[in-house]
Amino acid sequence: YFWRRMALTQISSNKCFGGLQKVFEHDSVELNCKMKFAAYLPPKAETEKCPALYWLSGLTSTEQNFISKSGYHQAASERGLAVIAPDTSPRGCNIKGEDESWDFGTGAGFYVDTTEDPWKTNYRMYSYVMEELPQLINASFLVDPQRMSICGHSMGDHGVLICALKNPGNYKSVSAFAPICSPVLCPWGKRVFSGYLGTDQSKGKAYDATRSQLDILIDQGKDDQFLLGGQLLPDNFIAACTEKKIPIVFRLQEGYEHSYYFIATFITDHIRHHAKYLNAWKTPNKRISSGL
């Protein structure tokens, strides 16, 4: 239990809607550097174990963007969700070229475990998000390790979908904002996505909509510059999910673009979407009904 040795350092703590918005720093084993993450603890977390919602931010973001711009606190407070928002990449690793591009290196971890030098020592964001961080959170806070959901924006969605689809059952629910880096939307991601989903038939079966409760909510701004640029192919994405029977509700929101203004508009819907599965989980989600 190596992570136990690593103390959490609280950077900040602010009361918000009855709960506490905190930022911590710790030494990551996976990433081999100091990492920050934000954790919102709802009022309910003082007395009972709360479900945790992981938020994966988009390119160039840190843990601060989401907690300061999206305005999710009220919804999370009311529904008793702990919200964990990690940074998007290792920082200060002194790797050559890591700060050269906005979409590569620092702030662009893509939530994958790199296999190539010089990145492979530090850029293991997939393992960090999938394993180290949840273990750290579960050990440090009063959260229910059985109830996790994942949500993201932009590049975050890439991580979201990878994490969710590769580990069916790990997350109770999934949602996404403007998944521009969604695996199906770029040749690279398409390959990854189909690799995770298409080749492994036994896993593919696990994603059967009728057997899995994995219900994905996606919001996409219709005026998103990336969508308008023709980089997004929602129809293809929908068609692929239709074929695979992955239950998705994809909402194309008229007039919205890619920013946190868009996220802030619909974050409550997403929190509710997750809360439905996270809070309903205690009692099996079966219909209690009888005919007349």
Added chain:
Amino acid sequence: VEEESGQELGLDRSTPKDFHFYHMDLHDSEDRLQLFPEENTRMRKEVVQAEMANESRGAGDGKAQRDLQEEVDELVHLYGLEDDHELRDEFVDENMPRTGVSEYPPYVMKRRDPAREQRDWRPSGETAEAEDLGFGGWGSAGQCQDLREAYRYTHGRASEEYECYVIPEEEDEEEAADVFCVTCKTPIRAFQKVFDEHKEHEVIPLNEALESAKDEIHKNMYKLEKQIIQMENFANHLEEVFITVEENFGKQEQNFESHYNEILETLAQKYEEKIQALGEKKKEKLEALYGQLVSCGENLDTCKELMETIEEMCHEEKVDFIKLGKFLKAKTDVEISAQPEFEDQTLDFSDVEQLMGSINTIPAPSAPVINPQAPNSATGSSVRVCWSLYSDDTVESYQLSYRPVQDSSPGKDQAAFTVTVKETYCSVTNLVPNTQYEFWVTAHNRAGPSPSSEHAVYMTAPSPPIIKTKEIRSCEEAVLICWESGNLNPVDSYTVELTQAESPEASGVTESVVGIPTCESLVQLQPGRSYIICVRALNTGGPSVRSEPATVHTIGSYFRLNKDTCHPWLIISEDGLTVVRSERRIPARELSSSDTRFTRCVAVMGNLIPVRGHHYWEVEVDEHLDYTVGVAFEDVTKQEDLGANCLSWCMRHTFASSRHRYEFLHNRTTPDIRITVPPKKIGILLDYENSKLSFFNVDLSQHLYTFSCQLHEFVHPCFSLETPGCLKVHNGISMPKHVTFY
């Protein structure tokens, strides 16, 4: 045998006497009251004496015993005779003809069992009972029964007691008896059993006999106690009767007096009239005679004058003599104008006779007072009519007449029915429900009928309503129940009665909603329960019987499809929950536009209960079917597609070139929403409180879309089929938990 027959004779003799004994009439004296207890004690005394005598005479002597028995019986008869004497003074005239001795002996003989029933006086008692019925007007049969029983006891018991005491503790010294002969009822010595007269007889040990005798005594004592209580009660009753008799006689005296005075007055009046009439006649006759006397005198004078004149003429011998004829022509009236004899004047006493005749009878009663109908006293086919009389009246029976009240044709009165009753009430049956009847009553006695009472209108209760079970709609909080009146005429109101079925904490408690003026009612209920609901109709007469019950479950919302709104191309199943669009079509041209029926879009509405709150239902669809499901106001334009106006909110599915397209339409606009897994069952949540309408994929618990809609009125579920196929509505189901998050 001789003795027995002798006794029987004695009994027969006494049989008629019993009648006197029992008869209690209105005019009976109070003496009778004391008679029974007194007699009882006297009787007992005698019995004891007899017993003592028996003791002294020694045991084993059947003869002595018999003698005793005889003595006692004789005593009993003596009392009977005594009673008879007392009574005869009072009743001779009335009872003698009825108690002909010759009438009864055969009857008694036939009944009599020669062995042991010689002391059973019951037959005479029974005949007495039969006779008593004739006097039913006064006392109740029960009283007579009591009386008879009491008497039977005093007599019957005397001999029973005697039997018991006959076994004294005398078996001492040399002749100590050791067994008891049952047949002879006497203790005997064992050896006597072998020969002697007891040879064939049944014997039991003396101790046993003693025990049974003691038991018998105890039983008898108990009976006696009971008897005493009975006698006391009876005495009290007789006191009451005494008072009543006194009162009745007082009334009768008054009545008689007034009649007597009436007759005297009438006679006096008649006397006056006659005297006056006679006086007038006398005066008239005397006047006539006087007048005639006067004229007679005048005639006499004239004659005398004539005579003188003639004499003068004769003397003078005048030629005037010729004139004489003139004078002679003057007539003299010698007819007597008035008859001296008295004319035969018949006196008419018929009215007096009638009055005399009516002295013994009671006056005809005055008109009874009919009561207005008591609330809740009627049933659907009967009413209970009550009336009262003036306390002074003697009434033998009442005649109650009735006929239905008919407003429409007052000229044609229906024939009245009449029933005769003795009581001051009557339950009239076989009437028509929810109908007014007028009742009037007359009292009758020997003197005749009373005038009729006022007419009172009574109403029969209505027929029970009929619940329209197919139109029941419900939700978690309420039920809307409709019914047919079941009555042709209007009723005052309806009552809905609810009982929770199979509910352990509130079992059998019936709640009522009263005073419902119309044939439907929205009743608040508890969620998640089952109720049995009945309806009654009410009018002034009372409530009807309950309607056939209907069962309602407050689980989810329950409704059926409304056939009145159904597009002609659609067929609704018998249960009102499935709608089918078949391939064949009637040309659309033939469809006339309507306000209630969908004519353009092939749709139908559901009848949702008009209750705010939330309602959830599910629709089972074929994923290749083009359908629209949602809600609409009742007055939505039926010539437009659902969702094409601001009065409806709908989810539309179209399936074209193997792609599913989902629209969430309101006022022709829809958000752009893609759904990857086509729902087979759509859950619809209508939430008035939050002004929301949400759609779900039931199998996935997946939220599809939520409308925010301003529902200023109640909406109804609506369903349309754009291609042939079928939709199945599931309702009456509880809301799944996942929908509560939206």
